[in-house]
Amino acid sequence: MAVILDGNSLTLSEFIEVVRYKEKVTLSGEAQIKITNSQKIVEEIVDTEKVVYGVTTGFGKLANVSISKSEVSRLQENLLKSHACGVGAFFAEEITRGIILLRINALAKGFSGIRLSTLERLIFYLNENILPLIPEKGSLGASGDLAPLAHMGLSLIGIGKVSYQGNICEVKEVLKKYNLEPLTLFAKEGLSLINGTQVMTSVGALTTYDAIKLAKIADIAGSLTMEALYGIREAMDERVHLVRGHEGQINTAKNIRSLTNNSTYLTSQGNLRVQDAYSLRCMPQVHGACKDALNFIKTKVEIEMNAATDNPLIFDHDNIISGGNFHGEPMALIFDYLKIAISELANISERRLERLVNPSLNEGLPAFLVKNSGLNSGFMITQYSAAALVSENKVLSHPASVDSIPSSANQEDHVSMGTIAARGARDILFNTENVIAMEILASCQAIDLREKKTLGLGTQVAYDIIRNKIAFISEDIVMSPIIDKMRQLVIEGSLLNSVELKVGKLL
Numbered sequence: 001m002a003v004i005l006d007g008n009s010l011t012l013s014e015f016i017e018v019v020r021y022k023e024k025v026t027l028s029g030e031a032q033i034k035i036t037n038s039q040k041i042v043e044e045i046v047d048t049e050k051v052v053y054g055v056t057t058g059f060g061k062l063a064n065v066s067i068s069k070s071e072v073s074r075l076q077e078n079l080l081k082s083h084a085c086g087v088g089a090f091f092a093e094e095i096t097r098g099i100i101l102l103r104i105n106a107l108a109k110g111f112s113g114i115r116l117s118t119l120e121r122l123i124f125y126l127n128e129n130i131l132p133l134i135p136e137k138g139s140l141g142a143s144g145d146l147a148p149l150a151h152m153g154l155s156l157i158g159i160g161k162v163s164y165q166g167n168i169c170e171v172k173e174v175l176k177k178y179n180l181e182p183l184t185l186f187a188k189e190g191l192s193l194i195n196g197t198q199v200m201t202s203v204g205a206l207t208t209y210d211a212i213k214l215a216k217i218a219d220i221a222g223s224l225t226m227e228a229l230y231g232i233r234e235a236m237d238e239r240v241h242l243v244r245g246h247e248g249q250i251n252t253a254k255n256i257r258s259l260t261n262n263s264t265y266l267t268s269q270g271n272l273r274v275q276d277a278y279s280l281r282c283m284p285q286v287h288g289a290c291k292d293a294l295n296f297i298k299t300k301v302e303i304e305m306n307a308a309t310d311n312p313l314i315f316d317h318d319n320i321i322s323g324g325n326f327h328g329e330p331m332a333l334i335f336d337y338l339k340i341a342i343s344e345l346a347n348i349s350e351r352r353l354e355r356l357v358n359p360s361l362n363e364g365l366p367a368f369l370v371k372n373s374g375l376n377s378g379f380m381i382t383q384y385s386a387a388a389l390v391s392e393n394k395v396l397s398h399p400a401s402v403d404s405i406p407s408s409a410n411q412e413d414h415v416s417m418g419t420i421a422a423r424g425a426r427d428i429l430f431n432t433e434n435v436i437a438m439e440i441l442a443s444c445q446a447i448d449l450r451e452k453k454t455l456g457l458g459t460q461v462a463y464d465i466i467r468n469k470i471a472f473i474s475e476d477i478v479m480s481p482i483i484d485k486m487r488q489l490v491i492e493g494s495l496l497n498s499v500e501l502k503v504g505k506l507l
Contacts, residue, residue, distance in 0.1 A: 002026045007034075007109030010101075010305050012298060016209055019097040019202070024127045027108055027119070034110025035119060038314045039186075042113035045320070046072055046187045053312050053322045054191040055113070076190030077157060083150035083194060084160075086135030091148075091203075093163065096131045098202030099152060102305055103193065109306075111313045112192040121156055121183055130155075130174055131163045134199075140407060141328035141418035144309060145199035148419070153193035158182025196309035197328045203422035204335045205301050207429050208294060210491070211342050214433060215291050216506040217490050218345045219255040220462050220499060221439045222283045225352045226256070226276075227265035227459055228446035230363050234269050235281040236260075241288075248295070249288030251507035256283060258503040259458030265450070272363070279351035286348045291507075293341035300334045328418030332401035335421035339428050343393040346432035349439045350386045356442045357383050369445045369473075376476045379442050382483070386438045389431040396424045396431075437486035440466065448472045458503040465495050 003014050006028040017023040027035075045052050046069055056072065058065035059079060067075050091099070104122055107114050125131070132155035138147035154160045155171045158181075162171045175182060225231075234240075241253045260266055275281060312322040357379045359367040370378025400421035406413040444466050447455070455463055470485060489495050500506055 004028050005105045005108045006031045007105055007107075007308075008306050010105050010302075012205060012209055012302055012305070015098065015101065015205055015305060018101050018126075019094045019206065022097075022129065025101065025104065025123060027123070031108040031110060032116055035108065035112075035114065035116045038110045038113045039115050041314050041317055041320070042186070042188050044317065052320050054195075055188045055312075059191070072187040073185055076185040076187065079190040080150045080153045080157065080185075080194070081159070083146045084154055086138040086147045086151050088135050088137035090133045091136055091199075093131060095202050095206060096134055096152075096163075097126060097129075098206060099134065099148070099198050100126045100131075102198035102201055102205075103149065103152070103196060105306065106196055106198065106309055107192060109308045111308045111315065112310045113188045113314050114192040115186055115189065118156065118183055118185070118189055125155065128178075129164070130171070132171070133161045133163060133168070136423060139199055139419040140405070140412075140415040141197070141200055141332055141420070142326065142415035143311075143408075143412055144194060144196040144326035144328075145419055146194050148199045149194035149196065153190060156183045156193070157185060192310060195311050195326050197304060197307075197326065197331055197418065198309070200328055200331050200335065200419040200422040201301065201304050203419070203426055204297075204331060204338065205305060207335075207342075207422065207425045208297050208301050208338060211338065211425075211429055212291075212294050212298065213493075213496060214342070214429070214436065214490070215287060215294060215345060216255070216496055218287055218349060218436055219252055219283070219506060220259060220458065220495070221349060221436050221443065222280070222287070222352060223256050223259040223456065223459050224443035224447065224462065225356060225439060226280050226283075227260060227263055227455060228365075228443045228450065229276075229280065229355060230265060230267045230272055231280045232269055232271075232273070232276050233260070233266040235276060236284065241284055246288055246292060248291035249284045252288040252291065253284040255506045258506075259462075259499070260456035261458070261503070262454060263456035263459065264453040265447075265455065277351075277355060277361075279348050279355060283348070286344060290341045290344050293337055297334045297338050297341070300330065304331055328416035329401065332416035332418030332421050335418060335425050336397075336399040336401050338425040339393075339397045339399075339421065342425060342428045342432050343390075343397045346386075346390050346393055346428075346435040349432075349435050350383070350390045353383050353386050353435070353439045353442050356439075356446050362446070365446055365449055369442055369449060370476070371449075371474065378473070378476065379445065382438050382442065382479055385483075386435045389435050393428045393431050396428050400424060433487050433490050434483060437483055437490050440490070441470065441482065441486050444470075445473060458499045461499045461502045462495060465489070465498055
């Protein structure tokens with residue numbers, strides 16, 4: 001069943017259904033009426049030659065240059081051509097689908113003046129998976145994601161390449177297959193296509209969704225490590241966490257208790273030691289803080305997914321207002337926050353990995369988790385790789401939003417760099433997925449090196465799934481493909497879903 005877009009109610013889960021699982025979209029009837037009414041106002045502006053930014057004027061510093069009625073269409077075409085200055089690799093398919101979806105949803109609010117037929121062509125591209133090739137780099141994140149969105153817009157007027165049915169084609173060739181002609185843009189339509197935060201929001205929304213799932217996987221990883229190191233169960237006691245009161249912390253401790261329920265690997269205070277190291281004992285406090293951050297970020301992302309980010313905004317005939325909703329600062333700040341939250345999941349995971357491989361810290365396990373250490377190096381360099389990724393995350397976590405470079409002859413004198421923040425968060429997510437995958441591999445290896453005991457209800461499920469795909473490592477092998485296979489298990493969903501079937505939904 002298609003997702004109905006009205007500009008106001010798109011959720012993160014619906015966003016994922018469309019961009020990742022290719023659910024179709026359609027406009028609500030109310031949205032179609034609003035779009036049509038707004039476009040009629042633009043027609044009247046052009047007919048009366050009223051001075052309105054971006055409709056009958058130039059752009060940015062050129063806002064004082066008047067454009068004649070006969071040139072308004074060419075103005076919009078020139079806007080897309082001149083602004084298509086992106087460089088670098090192209091965005092992944094699901095990010096591009098997200099960009100198109102979010103731009104459709106923003107325009108569906110009816111404050112932009114675009115024609116319904118133009119918006120329907122964009123919907124057609126999304127539903128048929130005709131995806132413009134959009135370079136990743138080149139957005140300042142204010143005046144919207146101008147450069148990347150211009151590349152999207154060019155495809156509507158028949159310029160540029162698209163990804164279609166597994167091939168890279170000229171967009172005109174694809175349109176011919178459907179007996180369609182490129183569009184000729186009307187007044188304001190080029191501006192309506194590129195004036196917004198949909199690139200940073202698409203990247204950030206996908207990253208947020210995946211990070212929320214990864215935080216639950218981190219609880220599984222940490223629980224396996226806790227068992228492998230004979231961790232102390234009392235640190236997860238509900239009373240400890242209720243007296244502090246943070247939801248994420250309370251939920252994480254509950255997850256760990258559920259995952260390790262009935263485990264005979266866990267110990268009690270004073271059995272082997274009085275306290276665990278922080279990377280074990282403080283998992284609820286650290287993972288929980290990350291989860292609280294992610295939940296906050298999700299609320300802000302869903303607001304932006306349903307935001308009007310155009311300029312000017314058309315409210316009615318007498319109220320066409322130039323503002324700054326295109327400015328990416330609300331997203332830039334939270335995507336910098338997102339970078340920090342995901343990085344911390346990797347930071348503490350790498351410290352647990354270090355405890356597993358270090359014979360001075362791992363409660364009697366062989367050095368680097370391999371028999372015949374010396375001849376075999378085991379997981380020694382796995383920890384090196386994790387440390388490198390964690391260090392890279394620290395560099396990537398430097399806030400993009402505190403930087404600004406003036407543009408458009410200093411008319412646009414403060415910009416957000418929000419798209420850089422979002423892209424950085426996506427890179428950090430990839431690194432963190434790998435670090436957590438390495439920890440899981442090491443924890444399962446450690447468990448196999450221990451005297452056989454009973455794993456927890458949830459950790460046993462996770463262990464069984466992993467061992468069904470990845471065998472115990474008895475002597476040195478090439479680790480990279482094993483790590484990649486483990487990362488795929490982390491991100492594909494089956495591991496988390498199977499564990500939740502056993503212990504209930506993780507929080």
